[in-house]
Amino acid sequence: xxxxxxxxxxxxxxxxxxxxxxxxxxxxxxxxxxxxxxxxxxxxxxxxxxxxxxxxxxxxxxxxxxxxxxxxxxxxxxxxxxxxxxxxxxxxxxxxxxxxxxxxxxxxxxxxxxxxxxxxxxxxxxxxxxxxxxxxxxxxxxxxxxxxxxxxxxxxxxxxxxxxxx
Numbered sequence: 001x002x003x004x005x006x007x008x009x010x011x012x013x014x015x016x017x018x019x020x021x022x023x024x025x026x027x028x029x030x031x032x033x034x035x036x037x038x039x040x041x042x043x044x045x046x047x048x049x050x051x052x053x054x055x056x057x058x059x060x061x062x063x064x065x066x067x068x069x070x071x072x073x074x075x076x077x078x079x080x081x082x083x084x085x086x087x088x089x090x091x092x093x094x095x096x097x098x099x100x101x102x103x104x105x106x107x108x109x110x111x112x113x114x115x116x117x118x119x120x121x122x123x124x125x126x127x128x129x130x131x132x133x134x135x136x137x138x139x140x141x142x143x144x145x146x147x148x149x150x151x152x153x154x155x156x157x158x159x160x161x162x163x164x165x166x
Contacts, residue, residue: 042068043090045155048078048107049123050099054144058093058123061148062155075102079110086111091119091155096127105134112136119158121151 045067049055059069070089072078075098082089092111094104104122111118120139122131123146131141138161140154 042066043159044068044070044088045091045093046078046081046089047071048073048075048092048094048098048104050074050095054095054123057148058151061151062093064148065152065156067155074098074100075104075107076100078107082107082111082114086114086118089118091121091159093121093123093151093155096122096124096130105130108136108139117162119155119162121154121158123151 045062047055047058047062047069049058049071050073055071055073059071062069070081072081075094078092078094079102082092092108094107096104098104098107104124108120108122111120117138120136122135122139122141123144124141125144127134128141128143131139135141138158140158142150142154
């Protein structure tokens, strides 16, 4: 169902209500046999977000900016992906307060155990004050709500600061 609600500033808020399947790890690409293969050689950004609407916004922003994406709906899904395929991912974008036993701080620390320079962007609506004590060094924190361009800039900045792979 689609609802449009006008606001006082002559803008419209768009609400989309949809029945969606249970969250699962997803990567844009194609399947060959049982293996998923990316469509291109673009940098792959792992997105960890349990809110489907925010997943979609983050995913679209990164794809529009020229990145490939993989999505995990929980830390419990993301950490095995990182540990099993760390070389496939060039950056991590994670919400901090995730459903499940683990949080985004823990996902980022797991990524940094694999690669101490792994680019990390945190997203949060409430845990920003904990970044100095829980965030990994040389990471970026975006407080919700943020503009998609801010996310793209943060990921690009961290990737450009790192050592080229090759």
